Amino acid sequence: MQDIRKALYVGSRSDGKLIQRPMSPHLQIxxxxxxxxxxxxxxITGVVATGGAALGVFWLGAAAKGPKSFEVARKVTGNPVGQLMLVGWLASVVYHTVGGIRHLIWDSGYRYDKAEINKDGPVAVGVTAGVSTALAAGLLAVACGRKRARAKVGKAS
Incomplete structure (x- = not known):
């Protein structure tokens, strides 16, 4: 028998007869x-978004458990590494949503030509960057405003 490892493998038909089938091309091709x-x-962002949602549930659980547990959760989300993780989670949720919208459009039968898909890719990246930046800036502004409000209350008492 000749060497068929190059691009074929031995498979079988439904009647049991052995046949040679082409292998799927690899990423190197x-x-x-x-x-x-x-x-x-x-x-990947779907997996990250799911993992972040699980962390969000733990955070809500800590809030429900009481002040001590919630303070631990705030320390985790309040340090720079925790905040970087939250921004990454936010960006992954936004990108996964944008990707989902693209797939919904394709499933509807629109913008499925190769040229349109190639044009829409940079748009998806730009929308993700813009929306993620706007949301992160908005959340940062809210957090800074709350910090100032707490500082004013602390000075007044």
């Missing part, structure tokens, strides 16, 4: 494209 990277990123 394809040239990396933005749409390919965005597709992989959409799956």
């Amino acid at each position: 394809y040239r990396s494209r933005l749409s390919m990277v965005l597709s992989i990123s959409n799956r």
Whole structure:
């Protein structure tokens, strides 16, 4: 038998007869494209968003448990590493939402040509960056405002 490891493997038909089937191309075969990277990123951000949601549930649980538990949760989310993780979670949720909207449009039968997909990729990245930045800035402004309000209350008493 000849060496078929190059691009074929031995499979079987439904009647049991052995046949040679082509192997799926590997990532080394394809040239990396933005749409390919965005597709992989959409799956990764789905996992990150789910993990962040679990952390959000723990945070809410700490709030429900009492002041001591909530103070620990605030220390975790209040330090720079915790805040960086929250911004990453926010960006992953936004990107996963944008990717989901793109897929919904494709499933509706629109913008599914290769040229349109390639044009929409940078738009998706830009929308993600803009919305994530706006949300992070808004949350930072709220946090700074609350910190100032607490400082005023502390000075008044």
